[in-house]
Amino acid sequence: MELTSSQYExxxxxxPKARGTLRYANLDVLNAxxxxxxxxxxxxxxxxxYGHWHTIYTRMRGWAKAGVxxxxxxxxxxxxxxxxxxxxxxxxxTSIKVHPDGTGALKxxxxxxxxxxxxxxxxxxxxxxxxxxxxxVSPSQPDNAPTAPxxxxx
Numbered sequence: 001m002e003l004t005s006s007q008y009e010x011x012x013x014x015x016p017k018a019r020g021t022l023r024y025a026n027l028d029v030l031n032a033x034x035x036x037x038x039x040x041x042x043x044x045x046x047x048x049x050y051g052h053w054h055t056i057y058t059r060m061r062g063w064a065k066a067g068v069x070x071x072x073x074x075x076x077x078x079x080x081x082x083x084x085x086x087x088x089x090x091x092x093x094t095s096i097k098v099h100p101d102g103t104g105a106l107k108x109x110x111x112x113x114x115x116x117x118x119x120x121x122x123x124x125x126x127x128x129x130x131x132x133x134x135x136x137v138s139p140s141q142p143d144n145a146p147t148a149p150x151x152x153x154x
Contacts, residue, residue, distance in 0.1 A: 011075040032056045
């Protein structure tokens with residue numbers, strides 16, 4: 001859908017005053033935005049009749065940040081120039097195939113017996129001062145680092 005000049009005049013008050021020289025008129029940019037929205041096209045695939053895609057996209061981003069697009073689309077609805085219907089899409093896991101590596105499943109490898117921690121192996125805690133009667137020194141501390149004094153037993 002493209003807006004005509006007479007339709008644009010009814011919503012022209014929503015646009016900011018132009019500063020400097022603009023390569024494309026607001027009507028042309030708005031028609032390009034409506035084309036992308038209606039057809040679901042990518043900005044880079046915008047037909048050349050609407051102008052250079054990056055220039056159109058940059059102006060659209062500025063309008064979106066300043067709230068101009070919200071005012072324009074509200075005015076388009078109030079003037080009954082176009083009727084917008086906003087729909088949302090949703091995906092669930094039953095419709096998307098995931099590579100087996102992306103599922104989080106463990107790799108099927110043979111467990112190395114040396115990886116198994118026996119009863120005599122040290123626990124891998126960050127800090128554990130006393131365990132089963134023997135002092136434990138954290139591997140993150142050097143051997144000659146000062147440690148906290150032992151509590152006196154009464």
